[in-house]
């Protein structure tokens with residue numbers, strides 16, 4: 001993948017130009033956007049100190065700019081799920097970044113002067129922390145399946161690791177779910193390669209996570225889980241999509257106290273949503289992926305044929321009546337509106353289009369989330385068309401607009417009731433929509449740096 005604008009100018013100069021151009025945007029957001037749009041790499045020294053950290057799960061998509069087969073140091077079983085950048089030359093407040101490997105990136109995590117740091121073109125920019133793995137990451141079932149391959153970071157449960165939308169006429173064009181499952185299996189480095197996760201295993205790991213959160217802080221917050229996976233067009237093991245996912249919802253929801261269950265599937269009509277609610281589902285997210293109707297039909301052809309844009313949007317609004325305000329948060333693949341050859345050609349058109357979608361959805365109580373597009377090499381759209389990095393301006397302007405619309409409609413603050421202590425305060429790792437709010441509204445507790453440090457693996461004084 002060509003990284004045209006990644007190598008021409010020292011990255012700090014690019015960043016500082018953007019800090020000047022958008023003085024009202026948090027600097028942390030600008031850096032994080034760039035880390036997600038260009039990826040990052042780890043030196044041997046930085047890889048050597050990942051021991052004990054939360055390992056990358058490859059939970060759904062690969063979120064890498066490089067195939068696993070090209071990772072010659074077994075990075076896929078060593079790099080952290082995410083890392084926190086903080087401090088450094090710009091005095092950054094902490095933000096969490098999903099690990100997205102790219103050997104061509106100017107951003108490299110390294111150990112310099114016995115400290116874990118982020119560098120750009122060799123210059124140290126900030127400090128780095130790896131989040132410590134929860135206790136349950138050490139456990140395995142008698143058949144060898146690791147608990148954390150059943151539920152990642154105490155939250156994320158991909159119960160079906162394939163998608164029945166298949167081939168260019170159905171599969172979402174940015175998605176590498178089927179390919180990612182295949183590369184995990186071929187690597188032979190994962191203990192779980194079956195496409196469907198055992199219901200009893202999922203329930204047992206959820207219980208273990210419940211026990212850990214009880215020991216950790218006596219359930220001071222409810223415990224959230226996200227159940228997700230590929231589309232089931234007809235049946236899977238004799239079950240329809242709703243029968244299949246419904247079983248997991250019930251098993252996780254009723255296994256212990258104060259559980260909040262999120263489910264991601266295709267959009268559903270109100271009657272089916274009400275049925276999900278009746279079996280214990282708390283929150284439903286039908287990921288629209290892109291707002292523009294023409295682009296939706298190109299980018300998500302399976303969804304367009306099976307459900308259609310109009311139904312999808314209507315059923316998102318209906319979901320708010322069933323699950324309540326703040327409980328309907330569809331994902332958009334942020335930046336995909338500029339994918340070529342059919343995406344918008346200018347930042348203005350792309351920002352205007354998606355901003356219109358944010359305004360419409362938020363006005364109806366739907367809270368769109370923005371997972372930044374990673375340009376995975378084996379997704380259809382990257383394999384078949386050159387995809388240069390989406391301009392930084394696009395992300396900054398869109399996240400600023402989202403923040404302003406969020407404020408206008410007085411929507412709730414992002415809430416992460418999770419096992420991971422730092423994740424309760426920091427924005428999600430795969431996008432900057434939550435960071436923008438946290439940083440502008442100053443929601444961090446005063447001891448946020450201590451909280452992050454306490455839950456990190458050793459990050460300095462390396463011999």
Ligand code: SF4
Nearest residue numbers: 163171172175177230
């Ligand atoms: S519905 Fe689309 S994004 Fe979701 S798993 Fe299937 S192909 Fe991927």
